[in-house]
Amino acid sequence: MIEWLKDAQFYEIYPQSFRDSNGDGIGDIPGIIEKLDYIKDLGMNALWINPWYDSPFKDAGYDVRDYKKVAERYGTNEDAKRLFEEAHKRGIHVLLDLVPGHTSEEHAWFQESGKEERNEYSDRYIWTDFWISGIAGHPYIGGECPRNGTYMLNFFKCQPALNYGFRHPDQPWQKGMEDPACLATREAMKDVIRFWLHMGCDGFRVDMADSLVKDDDPDKNGTCAVWKDIFGDIRKEFPEAAFVSEWSNPELALKEAGFDMDFYLDHVGNGYNTLVRDYEAGGEDRSYFKSEGKGDITRFLKDYVPKYQATKEKGYIAFISGNHDTPRVKRNLSEDELKLFYALLYTLPGVPFLYYGDEIGMNYLDLPTKEGGYTRTGSRTPMQWEEGEQKGFSSAAPGDFYLPMDPSEDAPTVEKQKADPASLYATIKALSGLRHDLRELQADGDFAVIQGKENEPFVYRRGSYLCAINPSMEEKRVPLKMVEEAFAKEGLHFDYPVSPAPLCGIGKAVITQGTLLLGARSFALL
Ligand code: GLC
Numbered sequence: 001m002i003e004w005l006k007d008a009q010f011y012e013i014y015p016q017s018f019r020d021s022n023g024d025g026i027g028d029i030p031g032i033i034e035k036l037d038y039i040k041d042l043g044m045n046a047l048w049i050n051p052w053y054d055s056p057f058k059d060a061g062y063d064v065r066d067y068k069k070v071a072e073r074y075g076t077n078e079d080a081k082r083l084f085e086e087a088h089k090r091g092i093h094v095l096l097d098l099v100p101g102h103t104s105e106e107h108a109w110f111q112e113s114g115k116e117e118r119n120e121y122s123d124r125y126i127w128t129d130f131w132i133s134g135i136a137g138h139p140y141i142g143g144e145c146p147r148n149g150t151y152m153l154n155f156f157k158c159q160p161a162l163n164y165g166f167r168h169p170d171q172p173w174q175k176g177m178e179d180p181a182c183l184a185t186r187e188a189m190k191d192v193i194r195f196w197l198h199m200g201c202d203g204f205r206v207d208m209a210d211s212l213v214k215d216d217d218p219d220k221n222g223t224c225a226v227w228k229d230i231f232g233d234i235r236k237e238f239p240e241a242a243f244v245s246e247w248s249n250p251e252l253a254l255k256e257a258g259f260d261m262d263f264y265l266d267h268v269g270n271g272y273n274t275l276v277r278d279y280e281a282g283g284e285d286r287s288y289f290k291s292e293g294k295g296d297i298t299r300f301l302k303d304y305v306p307k308y309q310a311t312k313e314k315g316y317i318a319f320i321s322g323n324h325d326t327p328r329v330k331r332n333l334s335e336d337e338l339k340l341f342y343a344l345l346y347t348l349p350g351v352p353f354l355y356y357g358d359e360i361g362m363n364y365l366d367l368p369t370k371e372g373g374y375t376r377t378g379s380r381t382p383m384q385w386e387e388g389e390q391k392g393f394s395s396a397a398p399g400d401f402y403l404p405m406d407p408s409e410d411a412p413t414v415e416k417q418k419a420d421p422a423s424l425y426a427t428i429k430a431l432s433g434l435r436h437d438l439r440e441l442q443a444d445g446d447f448a449v450i451q452g453k454e455n456e457p458f459v460y461r462r463g464s465y466l467c468a469i470n471p472s473m474e475e476k477r478v479p480l481k482m483v484e485e486a487f488a489k490e491g492l493h494f495d496y497p498v499s500p501a502p503l504c505g506i507g508k509a510v511i512t513q514g515t516l517l518l519g520a521r522s523f524a525l526l
């Protein structure tokens with residue numbers, strides 16, 4: 001496992017909306033460079049930057065037109081190089097976003113592929129052999145190109161699927177995954193990976209990583225084999241490069257495909273979703289971190305613990321505060337509730353990812369769609385740095401911003417939150433610092449549930465530390481005898497402090513007469 005990931009804490013940057021350095025209303029790479037000191041000071045030592053490649057931006061850059069060129073609106077390849085250098089000077093690693101499953105319909109490969117005459121790119125995408133044939137179970141497009149065929153899509157209409165082959169080809173136009181044309185697609189993607197790693201990036205977040213081989217077996221052995229092959233080559237040359245998959249199936253992504261990290265995504269009803277966005281299922285919001293105390297930690301543990309146990313030797317589950325596809329976590333949780341969510345996020349094993357602006361509790365806004373964002377658009381608004389109309393995002397007139405600024409009177413800003421020792425920002429910074437300081441809290445540190453019951457505090461062990469969370473408004477008690485016994489089973493002595501001060505506390509947490517007393521909305525680390 002890659003050494004630097006053990007203490008990695010990621011910060012996701014949506015480049016459009018982070019910091020505009022040249023006053024055109026849209027964020028850019030020099031803007032990110034300006035803010036590296038801020039990121040470092042917050043405690044984050046790694047970045048994931050959403051696609052910054054040349055694109056017609058019909059899916060905010062996930063429709064890549066040229067994998068090797070920075071989009072003009074963000075700057076130049078020289079700026080990219082300077083960002084890697086400036087980040088490294090500060091001990092910050094940088095992951096880019098790799099989109100291997102599809103390109104933009106404007107990519108030169110696709111333009112060639114759609115021509116009538118056969119050429120090098122004819123089979124780079126998945127084409128049928130007749131202008132009106134459908135592709136069972138897959139979206140497809142006809143009528144756009146001179147070629148006599150229809151082509152498969154991977155996501156939006158503008159995103160034709162790259163050809164990594166079919167697991168069990170059964171039509172004359174379907175290629176097997178070892179067909180030379182499909183191997184050429186793989187090699188082309190390795191070439192893109194090498195290009196950026198050579199320039200200085202430290203790895204990739206991989207978009208729709210499970211989508212490569214079509215009509216794959218249920219265990220995705222075809223797609224996993226493609227990744228093994230890609231990593232087999234790349235890791236020889238770049239052993240420190242890290243890859244995190246958008247897959248949300250760590251048993252496959254970490255154990256079979258060979259990723260270093262796999263995102264625990266916000267899928268309705270899964271363990272992560274029950275912590276903070278339970279309302280997405282449509283019923284009453286029973287998110288675990290809502291103070292009403294209707295949440296139930298067992299819904300999370302039932303999903304998470306078996307996955308963690310099955311994969312902990314192979315790689316890391318990556319927890320997110322949110323991302324550019326989810327509603328912001330502030331949508332249904334108050335700052336006080338969020339402090340406890342972050343206490344969990346920064347004390348679980350695996351690797352934490354913080355979405356830009358979540359450290360100050362930026363709001364989810366109800367906005368019309370922009371660049372294929374739809375309901376995701378409201379999580380992509382400009383970062384709020386300072387007080388004032390432009391909030392330090394840009395010198396452009398706010399009406400010219402990429403997306404509107406949060407108009408609320410009390411819109412949080414870095415400036416305000418930094419000045420307040422009780423802010424969400426201050427809590428996240430403290431938790432981040434604690435995780436850097438305590439080796440056992442980091443990605444590979446030991447984790448065990450001591451108490452995971454409905455209506456009781458969630459109590460767990462990280463190495464020789466005890467963590468306890470009570471998100472409800474009721475005072476709760478944790479018998480220390482129970483903790484001592486759990487530690488003893490592992491051959492550990494639970495040596496809790498005589499003084500009532502925990503190493504880290506949120507809310508009221510004190511030790512009295514053999515119990516850890518957890519006040520309303522509290523967290524303790526002993
Ligand atoms: C991933 C990205 C999302 C994008 C889609 C298609 O889910 O996170 O933003 O629209 O893939 O590339």
Ligand code: CA
Nearest residue numbers: 020022026028
């Ligand atoms: Ca700009």
